[in-house]
Amino acid sequence: MTGTLKLAGRDLFWPPADELTEAAERIRARLGDWPPTHAPWRICLTPPDAPNGGDLIVIADEQHQHEHIARWQVQGAGVIEADQRGATLHLGGERYALEGQLAEDWIAALAAFLDCGFAPHDALVLALAWRDGDEKRGDEKHGDDAWPTDLARFPRVVGLPAAPSQPFAPCPHDLGLYPVLPSAEWVERVAGFGVKTIQLRRKTAGGGDSLAAELASEIARSVAAGHKHDARVFINDHWQAAIDAHAYGVHLGQEDVHTADLHAIAAAGLRLGLSTHGYYEMLTALHFRPSYLALGAVFPTTTKVMPTAPQGLARLARYVRLLDGVVPLVAIGGISADVLPDVLATGARSAALVRAVTEAADPAAATAALQRSFEK
Structure with missing residues (x-):
């Protein structure tokens, strides 16, 4: 199990945010041992003057920055729109819309899951499944681990075609x-x-x-x-x-x-x-x-x-x-x-x-x- 992580040595947030970095370190330390990420994302709390391919720009609904999203993507950055209903990631010409609860420390959780090597759309799913204080939770069944495992807490993907009115026929659990x-x-x-x-x-x-x-x-x-x-x-x-x-x-x-x-x-x-x-x-x-x-x-x-x-x-x-x-x-x-x-x-x-x-x-x-x- 990873004990102490030195995320503070990286350009993790822009502008630098010591409290967020400390929270990300606490969460990351409770997620287990993962290989170092090969894509050190930078989470931008305000839009940088020159976004690049490693930036994820977080904007709140009230900031009215929607007209800039396309330009930031052209510059290679990803954009996360967050509001009380959930979060939507715009990255690489794709849109990943998620409906769910945003914990107070969801941005720190996002940084921690990105550091575990998950792609931004998967890290965002996990961040929305995170709850404040989860880093203090133990999992008796699976050891000293605070990984999200309750499907009921996971977000919902928005904008999908309607599912058939009847479920597909079942098959054996053990194929x-x-x-x-x-x-x-x-x-x-x-x-x-x-x-x-x-x-x-x-x-x-x-x-x-x-x-x-x-x-x-x-x-x-x-x-x-x-x-x-x-x-x-x-x-x-x-x-x-x-x-x-x-x-x-x-x-x-x-x-x-x-x-x-x-x-x-x-x-x-x-x-x-x-x-x-x-x-x-x-x-x-x-x-x-x-x-x-x-x-x-x-x-x-x-x-x-x-x-x-x-x-x-x-x-x-x-x-x-x-x-x-x-x-x-x-x-x-x-x-x-x-x-x-x-x-x-x-x-x-x-x-x-x-x-x-x-x-x-x-x-x-x-x-x-x-x-x-x-x-x-």
Whole structure:
């Protein structure tokens, strides 16, 4: 556990604010050991004359600085608008609007979470989940730790599309081994090994009738393999084809919730899994009441381009602590047989793997060994 931190040696606030820095140090000391951040953000309590890419400018609603927000962003800075309803971050052309309670020391908490290496939109979520005096609170279950773990205290993401009127169909809380596979042939093979949760991630380039027919055939074969072996087969991305084939479920990315017809997916009785890459995306995903959340990427992965840096085991453990019992969770990203025990030690009850199965010298033996890890 980190004891004393020297945040005062950094240009943490502008103008310099000793009391805020001391509060940030107290909070940071109660959050555990985290690698030093590679992005030393500066929180600007008043707009600097020359903002830069490391600045987060905090403005109050009554300051009427809205006309300057676009200019500050062009200069590379982020802007946080805060009022009694919550806070909105403008950064990199994106807008992150959060509704929730602002503690008196929320800015100090924001600085502390930024120092833990969290991106500004995730650090802001945590700052809104913070309450005055939390740094004095102990967590008997998880040791000497004041990390926010009460979901009821977390803010709400504002401005999201309406969720389907009915929740998505549920799936088991413990999904276990979850291979993500590139073809129907692999799905048939792995389902035959006795794996009960499988995803077909069939990537196609271009369009045309022949490709559409090939994709429909792959999905139909995969769904049939699931029925034959009593396995839960999720289809990645191709939600309409999954509905047509009566698949068990669909897995979508964050960007897909704005384009996919979630109402149609829910009405068809399919389960929905959503990818998340941090606290803000978790809150976004929970708004839609999905069947499960995927948390990642835990480790570096070469199977796809990731929008964020690897999360690591420490973050995964925090995510599981917050959401376990709320929604089924799947750890994903760069997970091999060697690190699977460490992933499961965080409390995660399911893990998605790709190359550990498809690139194994003996896929059947490798799959059996992976399944045994979930039985320990």
